[in-house]
Amino acid sequence: MKLADRYLKLPPYLFAGLEQKTAAMKAAGVDLIDLGIGDPDLPPPAFFVASMHRHLDDADTHLYPTSQGDPAVRRVIAEWFKNRFGVTLDPDREICVLIGAKEGLANFSRIIVNPGEKVAVPDPAYPVYAQAGAILNDAEPVRLPLDPEKGFIPDISAAEGCRILYLNYPNNPTGATAPDEFFDEVAAFAENHPDTAVVQDAAYSEMTFGGYRSPSLLQFTRKAIEFHSISKLFNATGFRVGFAVGSASLIKPLTALKTQFDSGAPLFIQRAMADGLTRYDGATPPPKIIQNLREYEKRRLLVEDGLEWLGWDVLKSKATFFVWAKVGDDELPVVNAAIGKGVVLTPGSGFGKSGTGYVRLALCQPYDRIEEAVERLKGL
Template sequence: MKIADRVTNLPPYVFASLEKRLAAMRAKGVDVISLGIGSPDLAPPPFIIDVLHRAASRQDTHGYAGYFGTPALRQAIADYYQRRFGVTVAPDTEVLPLLGSKEGLANMSLAFIDPGDVALVPDPGYPTYRMGALMAGGDAYAVPLLEENDFRIDFSAIPADVVARATVLWLNYPNNPTGAGAPLAFLQEAVDYCREHDLVLCYDNPYCEVTFDGYVAPSVLEVPGAKDVAVEFNSLSKTYNMAGWRIGMAVGNARAIQALSIIKTNVDSGIFVPIQEAATAALNGDQRWLSERNLIYQRRRDIVMEWLPRIGLTARPPKGALYVWAKLPSGVDCEAWATEMFEKAGVWLTPGTAYGECGRGYLRISLCTPEERLAEAGERLSNV
């Protein structure tokens, strides 16, 4: 059996190996508190689950669902973009439902990267941007997100010979892992840069509804003319606590959406209809519950911000997303620190290097754990 180089050259997906480490520790009887993965621990409200139940009980919802999503879901996505961002998109050509946004991110790389092409990926950043480029046979160039630049890319620092080979720029705000937001002026700069260099701008926006302290996150499509170069990826995972359901969307440039759909039609066969119907209800329904849900995350964030100094860490309070990006004192190795805390306190925090070299010296703390457990994690870490 010869396994393809594509697989053997790829590092294992960071959270897949973590799952095994956590299970081994739990098997030893340790009451592990994992502040690792950003999987919402709260459920969607009953009105969404009811639609799923009812649709799954019908006889006509169990076949292949079609490749492009139901017309009702595409319309609900277009209506959401209109209502929330003032952005008009054509439901038939500028909207494509996805089996979770991660699927779309990976397939986007297959649609836009040939061997020799480069994807410009933020560092630190969500690993799929880089892995997608490698799986497509291309390269990824890590563009630093530095704290002194408010975790935004400095476009002037990208070397000319790199951008000459690039086909894709990835951006993500509210940002995983740093929690930073980005103003529209920066998104305008990104659109201008992609236009000048003939890149497709892939804007990953799954945390646009998970924000704190009144912050309202924009869509890149609010930038005038953005649709000429941009596709925005979005997701119901974090917005509606539906991470396990696997449903998301790509919205924006029609040519890019079509290219992505050509890959997808050859890889998957659509999204289970009851999930599409529930997603449609989620998007069309009352959105007020999101503010209360965000207050829960915000209280959790404040608990973490309170105990960080006790263990020698510092952080900017995140504007959005589900994480606190905490800095270790200089010279302390984040991987060794995380391993030591895991072994001595049974608390897992993800070392920043899981998101790229620029994550060195940081830890990512997920807020998907109830307040009492977060407080207990702080206690245990302070007592090490």
């Protein structure tokens, strides 16, 4: 079958070989500690699962949901946003429920980008921005290097002329957070560039530690769109729900576009998300979530210390369950040696050229397994 050029332009999957190798080792019974995949090992909180069970009995839950999401769920999101960030949203014009942030980040680009135009993406970054956001629209990704000297913050002036500027703080893969001054700069850019859609991916906004709370870009400008997810907040990556908030001029076409592609997230999952958000006490997450965050923080400190001992240059961060470490000029020999010791790491170059020489560790294994992984790495 002849395949479309835009599909064929997707870069080859860099780690297919690595994945095959680890799968073969697992099948052969090798005791591998997988710090590659950012998928929470902790279970969803009981309140979230119980809520889904309850809403399965709702009389309308078997029906097609609407593409913008249940109006009552959008009202809860607006209330949560007001309590959490101090930003008032119109639930009918400024909120769209999504089938996860990934779906929204990818689909959003279709309402903005024409073939041949440019899309600014951080480098390194979550691959969806360059691939779904640019390449699958026959557009060109413009890479904005995240400079370690500047705390992994890009120079956004390089996004001049781009139709979308994707940003992501707290950041995957680096774990970096952005200072308020950067959000001020982004706000000024958004005000001065009406033809560039400024997108903030806030998938990790709730995964922060040590008293740090991530702001919303909407506190700094309303001329933007922000994508939120409960995947990591409620350890619910498989349930597929999130939401977009922001300028009505972006939410409206996003909703219209989605009517052509999907029929929305299942109602019982949307409602469980809403019930979970109502468990916040003002801006404070429910106790079970605070407990989960303490566990991730403990794992983070363990790994940051362990890798420093190894002589790797580690970004110490107060957010995300990703640890980003510089291991040399080329990370692939280190990644291969780690597999030899039974530890799977993600090579930084898979997130973009600027990730070369780095590895990402996802803290999605129990504490004692991570402790064991660090010991194994010390033997490299």
